[in-house]
Amino acid sequence: MGSDSGVVAGETGEKALILVPDMSRFLVVLALACCAISLGVIAEEDPGKGKLLVATDVVQGRAFAESVILLLNFDATGAVGLVVNRPMEARPAQALPELAGIDRYEGTLYWGGPVELFTLRALLHSDAPPDNAVPIFDTVHLAPLEESLLDGASSNANLRIFLGYAGWAPGQLERELAFGSWRIVAATEALVFADDPGGIWRRLTPPPVRRADNKDTDNKDTHQIGR
Numbered sequence: 001m002g003s004d005s006g007v008v009a010g011e012t013g014e015k016a017l018i019l020v021p022d023m024s025r026f027l028v029v030l031a032l033a034c035c036a037i038s039l040g041v042i043a044e045e046d047p048g049k050g051k052l053l054v055a056t057d058v059v060q061g062r063a064f065a066e067s068v069i070l071l072l073n074f075d076a077t078g079a080v081g082l083v084v085n086r087p088m089e090a091r092p093a094q095a096l097p098e099l100a101g102i103d104r105y106e107g108t109l110y111w112g113g114p115v116e117l118f119t120l121r122a123l124l125h126s127d128a129p130p131d132n133a134v135p136i137f138d139t140v141h142l143a144p145l146e147e148s149l150l151d152g153a154s155s156n157a158n159l160r161i162f163l164g165y166a167g168w169a170p171g172q173l174e175r176e177l178a179f180g181s182w183r184i185v186a187a188t189e190a191l192v193f194a195d196d197p198g199g200i201w202r203r204l205t206p207p208p209v210r211r212a213d214n215k216d217t218d219n220k221d222t223h224q225i226g227r
Contacts, residue, residue, distance in 0.1 A: 112162030
């Protein structure tokens, strides 16, 4: 193909999905960069603790479509994360009423993922976290749900409680990234503890790139995402 065009092909090596002149592609990249800068979003290349996975249109199904996941761990054993943009109507006390002090917490319960839906996890935004809290990034920590923690937080402002979590087997997330299922961006307190969690995905998703053949996108192969 001539030097005045660029082609981005799918993973299977079949028909290319995007066909734009070099200058048009440059303008698209520039526009996306400006959008990211205006939102204070920093694009990342490698997954890791404290990074956000932003679902692309490759991800289908109710569980993970349009999801934003904060990675809590990523290593040779797999990956673990929490979906941060799925508030639920239920309260934490309804999910785990036997937990001491949970009835005092009036904040929203979040759906953290489909694994171990009988468990709760807490993200704490604090400059002075408890000693047993695990740092995730900056002032955000994964904290044990103890009565002393609940005493100091009664809302979503600095404490968010999640039901379940998202998990990946060894190598699974890497395959999904290679398939184009996720974009990686640096997490910030403003994103993870956003006042409008339901709007995080749209804030982090760039404007759509026009496809050369829409029929190809309608017939994309689907595959299992996370677990």
